[in-house]
Amino acid sequence: MDETNIFIGDHIRLTEIDPKKDAEVEAQWTQDLSYARLRKKNPVRPLAPTEVRKDLDEKLKESDEGRRSFFYAMRDRLEEDSLLGFMYITEIEWKNGQGFLRLLFKNDETTALYIAEGLHLALRYVFDELNLYHICMEVYDCALLHIQAIENAKFSLEARLREITYITDAYHDRLIYGLLAEEWRISQGAER
Secondary structure (H helix, E strand, O other), X not given: OOOOOOOEOOOEEEEOOOHHHHHHHHHHHOOOHHHHHHHOOOOXXXXXXXXXXXXXXXXXXXXXXXXXXXXEEEEEOOOOOOEEEEEXXXXXXXXXXXXXXXXXXXXXXXXXXXXXXXXXXXXXXXXXXXXXXXXXXXXEOOOHHHHHHHHHOOOEEEEEEEEEEEEOOEEEEEEEEEEEXXXXXXXXXXXX
16 A cells, blocks of 8 residues: 555545545445445435535535535545545544544445555545644444454444434444544554
């Protein structure tokens, strides 16, 4: 992996979001109930491209105006138009050096292939570019691929909201994981 370019990994790259093109693709993904549930808390429904575009436009406006959020598309490194998912860094508290990170991939297969690399790129951006001190990720206890990647990246479980979300005939816990910059740097073999 090229460690000099924080936006490019071995297989994926972080790019700007193109609200028009990406909305067309993401609207198709919302037809999949699993993706729709990761994208938005209950209740979920399929979204039209115009609805997704409006949401993406609002995210980009929020990023430009508030500077408390950053939104990127994740694409295949070699294929220009191949949208794989999104990376969101939100609720940044600059004074405290903390925020929330979310990775959304189009399906479980794509998640399995790219979540580790996507998380690595996101953490490099969070800690080396934004200079945050603490980052949190929130997942449901049934999102096993996410949990495995998060734990492999050395996040610690910081909170469990028990049986707070109803998904497919069962209540699930919402888990909040956290990682400190120094923990990440140690796990990368570079203490700063």
